[in-house]
Amino acid sequence: MDNKITKKEILYAIAEHFNIPFYVIKDEEITYCNEKAVKLLGCENRNEIVGKKPYNLSPLFQCDNEKSEEKGRKMIEIAREKRFHIFEWMHEKKDGTKFKAKVLLYNKNDVLIAIIMDLENNTEKYVNEKIIEETVNILTKIDLNTGVYNKYYFKYLINETISKAKVNKEEFALFFIDFDKFKEINDTIGHEIGDRIIEKTVERINKFLQNNCTLGRYGGDEFVILAYPLENKREVYNIGKEIIEAFEIPFLIETYKIHLTVSIGVAIYPEHGENTSQLFKNADIAMYYLKDKNIHKSKIKIFNRKMEKKITEKFKIQNFIMNAMKDGEIVLYYQPIFNIRNGQIEGVEALIRWHNNKLGKVSPEKLIAIAEETGLIHELGQYILEQACKDIVNWKNKGLHIVPVAINISVKQLENTKFSEIVKKTITKYRIEEKYIEFEITESVSAGDIHTIQKNIKDMKNTGIKICMDDFGKGYSSLSMLLNLHVDKLKIDKEFIQHIGKERDEKVIMTVTQMANALDLKVVAEGIETKEQVEFLKEIDCQWGQGYLWAKPMMKSDFEKKLIRL
Missing domain, CATH: 3.20.20.450 (EAL domain)
Structure with a gap:
């Protein structure tokens, strides 16, 4: 599988190329925005937008004299119900300048993506429905912090791969990767350093991965890799060895020299599961089995039924x-x-x-x-x-x-x-x-x-x-x-x-x-x-x-x- 689509640059490319300012909303809070949105709102960097409520980027009242906060919540609710909602909205820049924009609000996988079209500067002419749909599809597939596939889309990929492998009578491997004692890094030197390690981790793994491998982020410090098609079990250990080698060199971030080890659990289709949930469960069991051994170095283990019994107990x-x-x-x-x-x-x-x-x-x-x-x-x-x-x-x-x-x-x-x-x-x-x-x-x-x-x-x-x-x-x-x-x-x-x-x-x-x-x-x-x-x-x-x-x-x-x- 082509790994290039997982790079963070592609996430930006569609929105930047077509002049589409956008931001991402989760639980009524902006979790991400692109550079076009930063400039449109008169800010200097993303940090001035990320973390705010979307209606905080507006005057107190909208043109119809309804409070921005109350109206904003209504617009979000409509988008959640109908999946897609278009409406006009009065925004306010950092310097207090107000401008009217058409907002296209998409709801996909419980994530809202707001695309802003500045009516006064006629940015609407650059936008058509197909382009917007492409942008939304990319954004809902990608983990915004790392640029690799997110948990939800990765599970979709596994489902699709099962269908192909079943027809072609092929095998594939699911790797479940977890950093050892990563929580201690967050607790001692801070989550910001931890986030930067996660980003550098993706860069390292991508350099080592073979062409038949696809990387995804499952959440936190957990990553998953799909290797399809798989020739034999020896290939599993070869891939695992490459991942382990990626962590042999310590991470150098600011004044910190950080050594990381990983535990890698593997489940193989169809031997260890014939559906997505079974494969994830068994790869996870293999990973936890390694952690139980308390070996202070990187390691890999393929699932077997004995370890399932032990972990279940x-x-x-x-x-x-x-x-x-x-x-x-x-x-x-x-x-x-x-x-x-x-x-x-x-x-x-x-x-x-x-x-x-x-x-x-x-x-x-x-x-x-x-x-x-x-x-x-x-x-x-x-x-x-x-x-x-x-x-x-x-x-x-x-x-x-x-x-x-x-x-x-x-x-x-x-x-x-x-x-x-x-x-x-x-x-x-x-x-x-x-x-x-x-x-x-x-x-x-x-x-x-x-x-x-x-x-x-x-x-x-x-x-x-x-x-x-x-x-x-x-x-x-x-x-x-x-x-x-x-x-x-x-x-x-x-x-x-x-x-x-x-x-x-x-x-x-x-x-x-x-x-x-x-x-x-x-x-x-x-x-x-x-x-x-x-x-x-x-x-x-x-x-x-x-x-x-x-x-x-x-x-x-x-x-x-x-x-x-x-």
Whole structure:
């Protein structure tokens, strides 16, 4: 297929060549205009028109003394009902000069296109119905920001291609392309930069695409490609490789150097679907399957039925999670942390438990993983924090001795720039002293957005919240990370504790404990199951412990019984 028609210049060419000023209206707001409209209205650039209501480009009243705003809405309504409406309209230029124009208002795919013919300067002579229809057809096919086919027209193209491929017994491929973590770019450096990246993306992809490929924009940072006809599956990977290569060089915009990776899902007709909706759905599933793998590089995957089952299960569980939070189905269990020397409870860890009537018992690891993959981790994290705060308030009201509650938090939560602010608001809401809340993080934070993570931790520590490094020694441990994150406590991973008795593991535990004591960090040994382990930990001056020897995770009602009354 000829890709040239997707270039933005063609969008302008028809209107500019035939001297037709026009602007595009969506939800009573001008979303686009051409240079002819800019000049006709006496403006310097499009920004002075885009974003305004169409009747804002008019005097307060029209020639029949009806308010421009009221009459404008009537004209728009008529065009929506009849698809096409012609009427005379008094416009007002930027300098206040008024001029009468005939407006041809077209409605197509819920987008209104207003073509302005200046009666005083006789621009009507340049216009005929065929030219206008051609202009409207181009405008309603094209994504105005990038110049490639829009979502609606692309689906029409897929329908047409299915008809051809069916007759000719041919195959074609639908590529669904999504940028990884593009939202973070918009959130951190702004949507304007994001829009410019989108424009440059189209330029890059078009340079690499083969002649049998057509590019479209599905919406936001999602693009689609139709490859027709398709010779074999090897061609799919060749096209995918070319798309991936287009993103190997970083984008240079203003002072920013931006690296992008893409996830590309592919569905092939007729193997993966015989209609448009099936093909889009399955290409989308293949793309999301890749995102689930959390591979930090560009990648491509062709749809198969196994991934459909996995993704469907994930979305089903996602809905269950949302309902479980709403219904209070996800509950907190508490496992005490003991002073090894005197056996007193001096802290407690909050742990999530979920039993669903249909899913059965869902492990905390699976629940957290799905919440992270689907973006629900922020809602789940807030739910857990609020439940812990409610329990602390309840214990306080019962006159019980409160101990600090340690809550596990995800890297994804810490990467949220507003996380520390949300935590402060929640604690204030429940009137809880900060010393009663601790957060446990894992060594995996080193692979996250360390700048944002450090800022969140610093802000929380400034309020009095303690930070604990959980599972220490299991993953990406480094002394510099401990110092940079300013943690208050270490929890030695249970794998080391279970191997007490083996000289090498004992030396590791001893070294970690001595280092922590030298840095004035508290040390908790987790997974304690025997008295021998306790004796060894006492000898090396490890202060706290947690494990089945003393107590398993328990319901809050059982934990309350262990708290001392004041």
